[in-house]
Amino acid sequence: MQIIFVGTAGSGKTSLTKQFGTWIEKNTGNQISFVNLDPGCIHLPYKCDFDIRRYFTIEEIMKKENLGPSGAMLKGAELTENLMSRIIEIINQLNSHYVLIDTPGQSEIFVFQSAGPAICDQLKKSSQTICVYIIDGSIASTGTNLASAISLSLATQMRLGIPTVNVLNKSDLVKNEEIYRMLSDYDYMKKMIEKEESGTMKGLALKFVDAAKMLSSSQRVVQVSSITGEGMSQLLDLVQESTCECGDLS
Numbered sequence: 001m002q003i004i005f006v007g008t009a010g011s012g013k014t015s016l017t018k019q020f021g022t023w024i025e026k027n028t029g030n031q032i033s034f035v036n037l038d039p040g041c042i043h044l045p046y047k048c049d050f051d052i053r054r055y056f057t058i059e060e061i062m063k064k065e066n067l068g069p070s071g072a073m074l075k076g077a078e079l080t081e082n083l084m085s086r087i088i089e090i091i092n093q094l095n096s097h098y099v100l101i102d103t104p105g106q107s108e109i110f111v112f113q114s115a116g117p118a119i120c121d122q123l124k125k126s127s128q129t130i131c132v133y134i135i136d137g138s139i140a141s142t143g144t145n146l147a148s149a150i151s152l153s154l155a156t157q158m159r160l161g162i163p164t165v166n167v168l169n170k171s172d173l174v175k176n177e178e179i180y181r182m183l184s185d186y187d188y189m190k191k192m193i194e195k196e197e198s199g200t201m202k203g204l205a206l207k208f209v210d211a212a213k214m215l216s217s218s219q220r221v222v223q224v225s226s227i228t229g230e231g232m233s234q235l236l237d238l239v240q241e242s243t244c245e246c247g248d249l250s
Contacts (some may be wrong), residue, residue: 002091004101004121006111006156007134012169014038015226016134017102018045030097037087037119038104039076040069049099050090052076055083062112070146073109081115088122094108099127107152111159119161130242131156131164136222137233143192146182148206150212163242165222167235172225183221186213 001022021032031039032050040058043181044051050094062070080087091099103110110116133153140146149168157164164197168174168183186209193205222238224231 001097001240001243002101002127003130004103004120004129004131004160004162005134005238006103006131006160008107008136008213009105011129011134011136012039012226013105014044014067015079016099016132016167016169016224018227019229020096020232020235021046021100022235023229028236030242033091033094033096033099035091035101037078037080037095037110038102040073040105040120044102046097049094049096052083052085052087052088055079055159072102073106074113076104077115078115081113081118084115084122086124087119088126091123092126095166099189101206106135107156111125111156113161117159118206120162124158128243129162130163130239131160133157133164135168137168137179140174140179141176142196142249143182143189143249144196144201144205146179146189147193147208151155151208154208156213165238165242166220167231169224169226171223171230172228174223180223192227 005017017034021034024030025032034046035050036044036048037052039052056076058069058072058076061067061075062069064077065072065074102184103116120129133156135149140149152166153166168179182192190206190209193202193209197205209221222231222234222237224235
């Protein structure tokens with residue numbers, strides 16, 4: 001199985017990738033492979049089985065092309081797509097039960113440029129492939145904020161074309177029980193949005209929640225911490241459930 005980690009900048013993708021892989025190896029005995037598709041990272045806490053930085057880095061692109069960070073990231077996405085055949089070939093050769101794929105810090109580089117969807121399209125032809133969308137618990141403090149995060153998760157699922165599950169990261173920092181209740185009960189989230197917003201913004205947020213109820217394979221959102229390791233067992237359960245075709249798994 002191939003598991004792709006996606007989330008907004010600072011949501012904890014790399015740390016969660018490492019923590020989840022380490023937990024799986026320690027507690028299940030299954031072998032893990034790590035793939036890094038972020039050419040902009042400086043340090044990785046895990047040992048890569050494939051690292052896009054072997055071919056180019058954002059710093060190198062900036063110097064060579066005289067580009068700023070954003071332009072270099074866009075160029076990096078283009079170069080990644082050019083290397084897609086090689087990337088897919090190497091991933092398919094990895095002899096592991098789970099292949100964990102770390103994506104660029106700015107999720108839009110992977111999700112909304114053509115490289116990410118193209119890579120996912122090829123990966124799912126050879127093995128079960130899912131996306132773990134990471135909601136940053138430190139900024140998801142209200143119903144409206146959560147609805148915005150869910151809208152990004154839905155957009156990610158539509159763009160990548162693979163099953164997508166949601167996790168709330170940084171549970172070691174977030175102690176707001178209202179957040180947990182809203183994530184487990186979309187109707188309750190809608191009630192909170194009704195209290196928080198008015199006018200157009202309220203209507204838009206409520207539509208995001210309705211779309212999530214209709215399109216999500218599972219309403220359940222797992223709370224995790226990439227620091228303490230909390231929620232890793234539940235995340236593995238959710239990942240495995242995502243491949244089930246038996247309907248709602250909430």
